[in-house]
Amino acid sequence: MIDFSRLSLNSATTKYWTLEQVIEGCVRTGIPSIGPWRDRVAEVGTERAAKLISNAGLRVSSLCRGGFLTASGPAGRGAAVRDNRAAILEAETLGAGELFLVVGGLPDGDRDIIAARRRVAERLEELVPFAADHGVRLVLEPLHPMYAADRALLSTLGQALDLAAPYPPAVVGVAVDTFHVWWDPQLREQIVRAGRENRIASYQICDFNLPIASDALLSRGIMGDGVIDFATITGWVAAAGYTGDIEVEIFNQEIWNNPGDELLETIKDRYASLVLPFS
Amino acid sequence: MIDFSRLSLNSATTKYWTLEQVIEGCVRTGIPSIGPWRDRVAEVGTERAAKLISNAGLRVSSLCRGGFLTASGPAGRGAAVRDNRAAILEAETLGAGELFLVVGGLPDGDRDIIAARRRVAERLEELVPFAADHGVRLVLEPLHPMYAADRALLSTLGQALDLAAPYPPAVVGVAVDTFHVWWDPQLREQIVRAGRENRIASYQICDFNLPIASDALLSRGIMGDGVIDFATITGWVAAAGYTGDIEVEIFNQEIWNNPGDELLETIKDRYASLVLPFS
Numbered sequence: 001m002i003d004f005s006r007l008s009l010n011s012a013t014t015k016y017w018t019l020e021q022v023i024e025g026c027v028r029t030g031i032p033s034i035g036p037w038r039d040r041v042a043e044v045g046t047e048r049a050a051k052l053i054s055n056a057g058l059r060v061s062s063l064c065r066g067g068f069l070t071a072s073g074p075a076g077r078g079a080a081v082r083d084n085r086a087a088i089l090e091a092e093t094l095g096a097g098e099l100f101l102v103v104g105g106l107p108d109g110d111r112d113i114i115a116a117r118r119r120v121a122e123r124l125e126e127l128v129p130f131a132a133d134h135g136v137r138l139v140l141e142p143l144h145p146m147y148a149a150d151r152a153l154l155s156t157l158g159q160a161l162d163l164a165a166p167y168p169p170a171v172v173g174v175a176v177d178t179f180h181v182w183w184d185p186q187l188r189e190q191i192v193r194a195g196r197e198n199r200i201a202s203y204q205i206c207d208f209n210l211p212i213a214s215d216a217l218l219s220r221g222i223m224g225d226g227v228i229d230f231a232t233i234t235g236w237v238a239a240a241g242y243t244g245d246i247e248v249e250i251f252n253q254e255i256w257n258n259p260g261d262e263l264l265e266t267i268k269d270r271y272a273s274l275v276l277p278f279s
Numbered sequence: 280m281i282d283f284s285r286l287s288l289n290s291a292t293t294k295y296w297t298l299e300q301v302i303e304g305c306v307r308t309g310i311p312s313i314g315p316w317r318d319r320v321a322e323v324g325t326e327r328a329a330k331l332i333s334n335a336g337l338r339v340s341s342l343c344r345g346g347f348l349t350a351s352g353p354a355g356r357g358a359a360v361r362d363n364r365a366a367i368l369e370a371e372t373l374g375a376g377e378l379f380l381v382v383g384g385l386p387d388g389d390r391d392i393i394a395a396r397r398r399v400a401e402r403l404e405e406l407v408p409f410a411a412d413h414g415v416r417l418v419l420e421p422l423h424p425m426y427a428a429d430r431a432l433l434s435t436l437g438q439a440l441d442l443a444a445p446y447p448p449a450v451v452g453v454a455v456d457t458f459h460v461w462w463d464p465q466l467r468e469q470i471v472r473a474g475r476e477n478r479i480a481s482y483q484i485c486d487f488n489l490p491i492a493s494d495a496l497l498s499r500g501i502m503g504d505g506v507i508d509f510a511t512i513t514g515w516v517a518a519a520g521y522t523g524d525i526e527v528e529i530f531n532q533e534i535w536n537n538p539g540d541e542l543l544e545t546i547k548d549r550y551a552s553l554v555l556p557f558s
Contacts, residue, residue, distance in 0.1 A: 111508040117464070146425040148462035149506040150489055159464040183427035185396070185438040210429055214493035227428040229390040 474519025
């Protein structure tokens with residue numbers, strides 16, 4: 001009997017499924033936890049989404065996603081704070097516990113990455129008390145450096161831990177997403193550090209496929225299809241003390257074009273052989 | 280009068296030009312230095328290439344490139360050492376002084392990046408005495424992490440400096456290529472360190488264009504066309520004490536399709552406005 005109790009399906013993996021379909025798919029295939037995106041939650045409303053998920057006997061591993069904190073003008077800064085407060089409330093209602101933050105890239109025409117990173121730190125400082133009040137942990141997600149300019153100028157686990165450092169680990173954590181961090185020569189030491197600092201809020205898995213897709217966002221592959229050594233990284237995350245959900249998040253047009261149930265079975269197989277034994 | 284005395288043209292920037300055409304183009308446009316690739320040198324022969332360049336009154340800023348040191352079997356390891364020794368001799372004949380090393384990615388089907396990095400260190404150890412004997416400095420080039428799997432699992436300047444550390448700085452240096460390192464949150468401190476350790480062997484410039492090209496290798500743009508803050512990075516490199524050539528290396532199909540002389544004039548303009556004042 002294979003233990004799928006920590007496996008979670010991020011809703012972006014089955015991009016064309018509604019939240020109800022994601023829930024039904026997880027129930028059908030015995031995946032006990034889901035990580036919904038906010039757009040899928042919004043389609044049914046947050047309270048109803050919470051009920052649907054809990055009525056189905058599923059957990060919520062995290063909510064994707066807030067962030068985009070790099071705007072420099074007062075209007076953009078205010079909009080970012082408002083949107084993230086809304087996301088925190090949604091996470092609270094869903095019982096998600098954790099809200100992913102993709103911090104944002106350079107504003108159009110802006111090349112000052114140092115100032116943009118400073119603004120991320122400032123917005124985070126504004127959001128932390130609100131998140132703490134609502135019992136939601138903000139999860140800083142380092143993204144692969146190829147997305148530094150247009151999506152997240154938070155590029156390494158070490159940088160995420162530095163950004164989190166001023167705050168209690170129960171309020172600001174970090175995500176380890178294999179796709180984004182597998183290449184990092186400091187990965188092992190930063191996972192050790194993340195464990196020591198009680199910051200590991202999420203372990204997300206998917207492979208890094210080659211060649212990079214023509215839309216670089218869509219290069220995420222099923223575990224085993226790319227270049228990532230899941231045994232090693234999973235072992236480091238386990239040794240760092242992480243015992244939470246392991247969430248599968250794949251963006252890949254070819255995968256999205258296939259039937260969802262087949263995909264979920266493949267994910268379970270790959271999880272069972274490549275990840276579970278080392279977790 | 281604008282001072283172009285440190286400007287160098289990497290031959291890959293004018294991909295379809297023969298070495299003679301690169302030399303003629305540089306002479307015509309007043310670019311005093313070139314960084315040839317080995318294939319363009321091989322077409323005319325190394326000794327003749329050296330004569331053509333020096334007869335034209337040009338310098339050689341570097342030779343591109345050796346490396347690809349990650350093979351695990353004895354045949355692949357031996358071939359890598361032989362090829363890099365040949366490249367060292369070519370650099371010596373050209374008076375290049377510096378030989379770029381792109382260290383290589385994961386061998387096909389191999390996912391053990393830690394072992395592959397160890398093999399890079401082992402091959403480097405084998406090559407250093409030969410390079411020292413021939414007065415050629417090996418230049419470790421960190422590549423953008425999006426190329427970690429298939430081109431170079433050396434991804435950050437800090438990692439390159441760690442790899443160089445056992446050897447004299449006159450024999451093993453590092454390259455700072457804006458495209459590859461602009462995103463790195465540790466960039467400033469590692470440039471400072473590289474200067475302190477006398478390791479900066481080359482400063483290469485080109486921009487990081489968005490969106491990433493469908494062939495991810497070809498996303499390099501002319502300075503000013505992408506997201507990189509050349510003033511800041513150039514200032515750091517200058518403050519670290521680097522006074523050598525500043526080499527323009529651009530891979531970009533659209534640019535390659537245009538007339539070379541126009542490109543060289545554009546490069547000079549952008550260099551004069553975006554790089555030179557901070558160097």
